[in-house]
Amino acid sequence: MDxxxxxxxxxxIIASDAMLEDSTFNQVCLxxxxxxxxxxxxxxxxxxxxxxxxxxxxxxxxxxxxxxxMPPQGHPNYDPxxxxxxxxxxxCNLQDSEIIDCNISSMSIIDSSLIGLAITDxxxxxxxxxxxxxxxxxxxxxx
Numbered sequence: 651m652d653x654x655x656x657x658x659x660x661x662x663i664i665a666s667d668a669m670l671e672d673s674t675f676n677q678v679c680l681x682x683x684x685x686x687x688x689x690x691x692x693x694x695x696x697x698x699x700x701x702x703x704x705x706x707x708x709x710x711x712x713x714x715x716x717x718x719x720m721p722p723q724g725h726p727n728y729d730p731x732x733x734x735x736x737x738x739x740x741x742c743n744l745q746d747s748e749i750i751d752c753n754i755s756s757m758s759i760i761d762s763s764l765i766g767l768a769i770t771d772x773x774x775x776x777x778x779x780x781x782x783x784x785x786x787x788x789x790x791x792x793x
Contacts, residue, residue, distance in 0.1 A: 701735065
């Protein structure tokens with residue numbers, strides 16, 4: 651396999667019907683890159699600004715998202731005045747998924763199946779179901 655080594659250059663790459671397995675991209679600007687009909691099995695993205703990223707018609711089984719959000723205090727890019735924009739999942743099958751140790755404050759779940767959903771050891775202050783506070787529902791249930 652030929653190796654193409656690009657360093658400190660500004661290029662537009664058009665790859666079609668190409669095998670780019672085992673490629674490495676470090677400190678690369680890929681703004682407005684478009685990928686269609688691609689395989690990225692075992693791909694890894696780290697230290698990335700993916701603001702406004704759109705993923706559509708994708709199979710994400712086994713995907714693992716962690717340390718997502720604004721840079722934490724102590725990180726060189728930390729800015730206490732910046733806020734994380736909201737994420738949107740629409741028409742997704744998230745069956746058998748887990749949300750662990752995540753801040754989902756002010757999150758909305760609309761027109762979704764919650765069959766078998768389990769909420770365990772979570773702060774539900776202010777959480778509502780169809781406009782009714784969960785804390786009030788739990789108090790009424792415990793009577």
